[in-house]
Amino acid sequence: MGDDLRQKPKSELRIWVDGCFDMMHFGHANALRQAKEMGGYLVVGVHSDAEILKNKGPTVMTEQERYAAVAACKWVDEVVPNAPYLTSLEWMDKYGCQICAHGDDVTTMADGSDCYQLVKDAGRYWEYKRTQGVSTTELVGRMLLGTNELKDTPAASTSPFLPTSQKLIQFSSARDPLPGEKVVYVHGGFDLFHVGHIEFLKAAKALGSYLIVGIHDDVTVNKKLGGSYPIMTVQERALSVLQCRYVDEVIIGAPAVITKDVLEKVWTVDVVVGKKGEKVNDEVYALPKSLGIYTEVEPELSDMTTVTVIDRIIANRQLYEARQAKKLGKAVVEERMLEEQKRQQNK
Structure with a gap:
């Protein structure tokens, strides 16, 4: 069949x-x-x-x-x-x-x-x-390692994923904004991409028709959050954002402070969107505010953050460590099964 x-x-x-x-x-x-x-x-x-x-x-x-x-x-x-x-x-x-x-x-x-x-x-x-190079089990492992050994080193530094230009092309929308389209810009770390991020991007996209997302580099995220953040590299985070249906384009390694280049040199940005209640330095949105193009949204699940995800891991540490051990043992069995299947196919 x-x-x-x-x-x-x-x-x-x-x-x-x-x-x-x-x-x-x-x-x-x-x-x-x-x-x-x-x-x-x-x-x-x-x-x-x-x-x-x-x-x-x-x-x-x-x-x-x-x-x-x-x-x-x-x-x-x-x-x-x-x-x-x-x-x-x-x-x-x-x-x-x-x-x-x-x-x-x-x-x-x-x-x-x-x-x-x-x-x-x-x-x-x-x-x-x-x-290759990414799985939920591996990401949980990075988080557990970050709370144990890495401390003040980004857990992203342990990533085994090797990014390629081809992967970015495959994930890209390959679409430029059409004449007259309203271009919206948001930025952030978007680490461990989750439903809080999704709701924010959905709310931002609703204010226009073409959404550009600036992804901060690993150093910028670590400087803001400290500890073992980010968990994922900037390339991994860019791919996670690009797969979202509300996103049209990303800027990889976008500056923490929104500049004239950000607003003009990719596409002309009509609206810059921030999250209501988010604590940021005044300079971050100073330029778009002076231009009258800044606005804020209060999306659903706005209390869901990357820290929330980490806290869940820490709160149930023993359960997840047991899961890691169980998964590793199961992976050995599954690998043997896969090898046997390949052997049978090659006969």
Whole structure:
């Protein structure tokens, strides 16, 4: 059946992807991007907290936060809450999906069985490349390390991800503002991209039609927040922001203080948006305020911050350390299964 489906026009295929999508990062987004390229419509099933706890361990983000983060990814057409951990043909059929897409790794149930065996047996399983150098487990590890050993060193310095120009191109909207479009600018660190960031970007985009996001470099973020911030490098944070459906362009390494260059040399900015109640130095928005183009928004979930995410990890440290150990052990089993599958294919 799989070979027959490959002969169909992509526009006629509905693709199913499922997962935890905890602390939705650019690796998740890259998976969804690749899956969307396989067909014309992408349906994403997201597991509940209870299902993930049973098969993997505790989540950092709640299921409602995870649903919202996936829905904000620009390659996603539909989100299905409470999807089963064992990928189900019945659920795929319910949402009209002919193909299940997944990365070229193995994901197992709590009992060690392959989560995708049923769809593999049915010939309805296609693979894409897993993004190397990032995972939720690895990010949690960076945070735990930051509270232990790094202290005053950015946890981003431990990132194994190697950014490329190709990845930026793949994530870019490749769209310039049209004549007459209202260009909006916001800036920040956007570390551990979360629903608070998403709601802010959504509110900012609503004030215009083309949104540019300035991403501060690692030194700037560390100078502002101190400690082991940022957790993610500026390139990782740029990709996380670019995958958001409300974002049209990013400035990588944008200055902390908004300058004339920022307002004029990328595109002419019509509105600069800040978050109501945010504590910043007066000079940061001095220029746009003097030009009368500064405004503030108070988005939903404005109390959700990167620090909130870190606090969740710290508050449940023992649980997450146990999850890390469990995940590492499970990863060994999954790696062996993958090696065996490859060996069988090469026979």
